[in-house]
Amino acid sequence: MKKILAFAGSNASNSINRKLLEYAADQVRNAEITLIDLREFDAPIYSEELQQTNGFPQNIQQLRRLFDAHDAFMIASPEHNGMMPAFFKNIIDWISRMDGKIFQDKPVFLTSTAPGPGGGRNNLATMRAVVPHWGASAVYADFYLPAFHDAFDAKQNLITDLSEDERLKENVTAFENHLLQELVPA
Numbered sequence: 001m002k003k004i005l006a007f008a009g010s011n012a013s014n015s016i017n018r019k020l021l022e023y024a025a026d027q028v029r030n031a032e033i034t035l036i037d038l039r040e041f042d043a044p045i046y047s048e049e050l051q052q053t054n055g056f057p058q059n060i061q062q063l064r065r066l067f068d069a070h071d072a073f074m075i076a077s078p079e080h081n082g083m084m085p086a087f088f089k090n091i092i093d094w095i096s097r098m099d100g101k102i103f104q105d106k107p108v109f110l111t112s113t114a115p116g117p118g119g120g121r122n123n124l125a126t127m128r129a130v131v132p133h134w135g136a137s138a139v140y141a142d143f144y145l146p147a148f149h150d151a152f153d154a155k156q157n158l159i160t161d162l163s164e165d166e167r168l169k170e171n172v173t174a175f176e177n178h179l180l181q182e183l184v185p186a
């Protein structure tokens with residue numbers, strides 16, 4: 001079975017993007033999901049001097065191994081001033097200095113949510129543009145959820161707006177079908 005690594009790009013303990021991610025991951029039917037909390041892989045702000053002096057932090061090396069061991073990624077990232085949070089970008093910067101492409105020619109599903117009406121769509125557009133440079137083989141980034149607190153029931157863990165719910169499920173299915181049809185490299 002194909003394996004998907006899923007995480008939110010947030011360091012908030014009550015992250016709404018983590019809630020959305022968990023719901024999106026629940027919709028996957030035919031692949032195995034590993035859900036991780038990126039806060040467990042936090043690292044000091046990247047600098048070349050730090051890397052040269054101390055090498056890669058243990059948890060960044062562990063995250064790299066998790067990236068290696070999975071076939072695809074599902075990511076829900078908050079929008080901070082129009083792009084991904086510095087917390088998330090910093091972890092990506094560390095990974096990017098290790099051997100190989102960040103996402104290693106594997107497909108990536110991206111989503112975003114915010115309390116406001118934008119739903120993190122600026123960040124989603126930013127990420128859609130950059131993840132091919134981060135080594136994504138394919139990008140599924142058509143779903144964002146505006147007004148999270150109105151559209152998501154955090155007690156029942158589901159999207160209450162039925163048309164949004166349908167859109168999310170269509171996007172997850174498209175991503176999953178892509179993954180299942182991918183040829184396994186020889």
Ligand SMILES: Cc1cc2nc3c(=O)[nH]c(=O)nc-3n(C[C@H](O)[C@H](O)[C@H](O)COP(=O)(O)O)c2cc1C
Pocket residue numbers: 008010011012014015016017018077078079080081082083113114115116118119120
């Ligand atoms: C530094 C900062 C910048 C933010 N910038 C934006 C923004 O550009 N657009 C937006 O919709 N929300 C913005 N927000 C609000 C976030 O969408 C909100 O905090 C959200 O809960 C973050 O997701 P999380 O709970 O998964 O961490 C910002 C919040 C912070 C703390």
